[in-house]
Amino acid sequence: MKKILVASTALVAAGMITAGSASASEKIKLSLGGYSKWWVVGAWQDDNYEAAFGKGAGSANTVDVKGDNEIWFDGSTKLDNGLEVGVHMELEAGGQTDTNTSASAATSSDIIDKSYVYISGGFGKVIVGTESNGTVLMHTMAPDAAGNTGADGILTGGLAIARPANVTAKVTTEIDTDAEADKITYVSPTFYGFTVGGSYVPNVSEDNQNVYGSGGSTNSAAAEIYGVAAMYANTFGGLGVKASAGYVTYDVDVATDRSQELAFGTQLSYAGFTLGGSYRNIKQNLGATPGSFAGSDGYAWDIGLQYETGPYAVSVTYFNSVAEGTVAAGEDEFTVYQMSGKYNMGAGVDLLATVGHAEYADEGSAAIDNNEGWSVMTGLSLQF
Template sequence: MKKVLIASTALVAAGLMTTGTASAAEKIKLNLGGFSKWWVVGAWQDSSFEDGTGVGYANVDVKGDNEVFFGGSTKLDNGLEIGVDIQLEAGGHTETAASNPDVIDESYIWIAGGFGKFIVGSENNGVYLLHVNAPDAAGNWGEGGVLAGGNSSGGATAIVSPTAVRGFIGGNGTAPRIDNDAEKITYVAPTFYGLTLGASYIPNASGTTSAQKGEDNSLQATSMEAMGVGALYANTFGGVGVKLSTGFIWGDANVASAQTDFTQFVAGGQLSYAGFTVGGSWRKDKADEKGGQYGNGGGSAVATSGNLLNTTGWDAGIQYASGPWAVSFAYFQSESEGNAGNNLEDQITIWQVSGKYNLSPGVDVLATAGWAEFDDEGSKAATGDANHNEGWAVMTGLSLAF
């Protein structure tokens, strides 16, 4: 899991890239920006899961997500703009741990003009950048949420996901993250009557393990060449805001010397009016002939060659915002079939209520309460159930943007 919290990093960085502009006769001047979020979390795991795993989990935790952005641009005499964005992980979770030393989260350059924008480097793919999902008032939803985040190996979820439970690659959200922040070339076309198109080419999308991060094309045994294309339509009609997105990613991987196809389909939408926003999204992953890390959503090996894994998930939510206040409710569910060469079905269900209150520009008080269930159809041992966990979580936090 790349992040503990979903911090709208791409949007914040996009705003940063428009600042710090220099003339063509000057070097690029970097501006400083970023965010800091900290949560105090209360979580209660299922007692049968703790008995089955032999682990007693603490009921109180502190989760954080902190990044510092460095970005700037220059405008050439011919009208082209060229810029850079570098995002430094600043502690608060496992990103800076010795086992996962990805200190620079994203780093890329961009070229923009009347033709659109090209992004080259480590950044989310074009389908991800245009994707729309369920709204959440606290920015605490999807693959980066404290409750809804990744699996147990990522250490991000307040309610622990059993290792046997499989779900989406990249965490429990509908955003397409097959490649994580692997190096790539992305093109975003100019918006035309509300329609924006984006596409990415990823030489190696093998970004599911900390040892690779999709950054070493010499790892041919686990490499995946991938391409994706997406679209976003955003417009307003008589005070009603409309957002619709869709996208497709295809990957061709070399896993255990067997060529493997991997596909992701995503779609989402939102309607907003008079402070209310209603929205949701859908995603389907299909992995054929799985013999390695792409076959389970968690990054560990699946021993059975020829395994087919299909994961389908969706989310839906509603939000109301008025002045400094915002409240929301969101629901997520995913189902995975064919894990480890069998026909068993794993299911993940999450719902949460979130709130936000703005104290001053860049300072928000956050709160979330919710429930999560992770279920594997494997057998239950007499001493407990290590393949099933469910529980409640409540949390409050503070978000600072600078």
């Protein structure tokens, strides 16, 4: 399959060369963009977990401040042959929402979150660099008025209610196994609402955050990742329809079969209401005995309903994830249900709020393996 990919890339490159003169009138000039989002978070979690773990050693404070800030650098130019060539970089600009708070998680993160170049034209778009894979780019999830779900969500990301180290259930229905590892991604033009694409990742030994390898290292080289995705979006008499599907396969241990993941999602919208949900299935073959990094087999799913009118939006969302334990034998489960709201105060300025409950459950009986609690938060999001 690698030979096919290389051959296809060569054909695309040859087509670009022969499409006409590739000169541009001037060099690419960068423009700035991005966002700044800050939350004031109140959290009340299980007393037994706090007593076992202790304040300040992985458990959240009763009141905390969490932020997520990025500065984007974008630039592009159109060549004389009609091709567009561009660059995109994202600079992490402070805050802690990209850091897992569990005791065993690494606390460092890249200063540059994403960095890639692209070429687009009538054939579609080719992206080379550290961008999310094609299945993530096209994935449809349950709606949330505050955009407060997935890996960057305050509750779903483990930033309000502390995540016990032995709970390995996923936090999103996106197939984000390769994180922002270096890759090649192709996205086709849209035909009658349909868009297809795919990604190839040689390995994720540096940026991978979610695959366990032989011996249990979270930084092991999950190699030869292939992913394909499809998305459909259209409107029929006021009814909006969005749907997505993705498939990813990869190696983690040369002595085992290839691992694979599937994801599906859909949204229906009408008269301000949006109903949506998604599902992810994980089958990781790691070649070890159960309870000793045997794999992170499991699933994750969400469902949500949102209503938006004028500057206001409100939503209710439910997320559940179950995984075969990779640290200790038995199943791990992670559940979140929350209500969110948004008020648009002006161009690029949103006032946000979320209230919800998160629960982590491990089949181990120790208090340190289980935690749950409530959280109330309000935030301000600025886009520029």
